[in-house]
Amino acid sequence: MVQELVIAIVAAVSAGALYTAAAAKVVKQYERGVVLRLGRLRNDVRGPGFTMVLPGVERLRKVNMQIVTMPVPAQDGITRDNVTVRVDAVIYFKVVDAASAVIQVEDYRFAVSQMAQTSLRSIIGKSDLDDLLSNREKLNQGLELMIDSPAVGWGVQIDRVEIKDVSLPETMKRSMARQAEADRERRARVINADAELQASKKLAEAAKEMSSQPAALQLRLLQTVVAVAAEKNSTLVLPFPVELLRFLERAQQPVQQQPVQQQPVQQQPVQQQVAPPQTGQPQRPAQGQRAAQAQPRPGPRPPQTSSGASAPTPSPPPVPAPPNAVPARPSRPKPLARH
Template sequence: MVEELVVAAAGAGSACAVYAVAAARVVKQYERGVVLRLGRLLPEVRKPGFTMVIPGVDRLRKVNMQIVTMPVPAQEGITRDNVTVRVDAVVYFKVVDPAEAVIQVEDYRFAVSQMAQTSLRSIIGKSDLDDLLSNREKLNQGLELMLDSPAIGWGVHIDRVEIKDVSLPETMKRSMSRQAEAERERRARVINADAELLASKKLAEAAETMSSQPSALQLRLLQTIVAVAAEKNSTLVLPFPVELLRFLERAGHEPQPAKPVRPEGESDETGTGSA
């Protein structure tokens, strides 16, 4: 009798141990457990730690609550200004409602991926090439709103969406390079023209000042001689007075005195002719 009780106790203990092993579950810190009992969802979501389920009756689904980084495959499309581009992006999202993520959608990762690809194609068709290249923040916000609206019903929150790269055809790259080069050349010419205009105004003011003070021109000439001599070269500079040039210029423009015209038959010598 005692042996039978020992055997029964051992069998019960073994059964309890097997049941405990089959019913024991561990939910990690970054996970939440959703229990389906006979196909029906239990309202209580299992928190991290040790938990028990009924073997054969309950089914525990663990849902990762971490932020998921999902790359969006490169999508090829035509922009609003008829340029063919390839754009890839990355989506950051996380599950905020584990029960909805299990019940409302079959595979929330696959659903988010497909929705991201479709939304990215839509953004490409609605945007210009300049927006894709320089105004990505606005496009990222628009893409995030397009993804977050349906994802809320799946218990998923879109944390952020970013466009990573925009690939252009080689012909478009060469055209943009020529455009940028022409733009830089135009700016350089404008800057040079502005510098010439400013220099001409300053030179006109300096010439006006020097014309009122003739000695200033001599001082400027001496400064030029000092600057040339500082280079330590073999050039010989001979200053030439500017007043002498002005004198020669005035002398060249003065009119010569005209010779007197004598009447015909008049002799150069004084006296009366013979009758």
């Protein structure tokens, strides 16, 4: 009898222990418990800690309240400017209403993932390629708004959406690289031209200053020679300027005035008037006339005509004087002696 009583007590304790173990539940700090009694939602949501449910009557579902990071699979699409791209993103969301996340949607994670993919594909079709590459903040805000609108009814709050990567075709990458290279080259040429303009202005000012002092140009040349010859690894060919020779010559010799070269002045022969000879006195020929009479005339004799008179002799053509010849100074006749 006692033995049967002991067996009954042990069986009751064992049944109580099993019932307690089945009814005891522990909800973690980042979870909330939704209790369904005979398939009906209880109004109270169990908080973190130890809780009890009726085994076989109530069912407890735990909902994670942490922020969930979910990658959105890459989506292929065509942008508004007809460029084929492949875009992937990442979405951050959390459950704010545990009862709605259990009752309103079958699997809120799968629902949010499908909504994110659809919204991402829609954003690709509404945007240009430049917006996808450079204006992502605006696209992220639009994508977050598109996903958050239906997710509010599921008890889910979209915290943030980010476009991760935009994949372009190889041909588009080469075209963009050429465009960027051309833009870089254009800016380099503009900068180089601006530098040349500024340098030309400075050189013009330097030339204006050096023009007042010619020795400054020679000093600048010598400074350039010293700078080039400092490395001692090349042959220096120095053109020796004529201005430097003139500068050294003026430094060694005193300043002398150079004689002015006078052009020869052509003198016209002066006609001399000879006084008529006096009566009873013989006329003495001048020195030039005596020289002309003493020299015989060259050439053949003139032919005579049938009447005995000689034909006029043609005068020889004048011989042109050389360009550098100085005209002969006519001799003055000696004055006739007067008795």
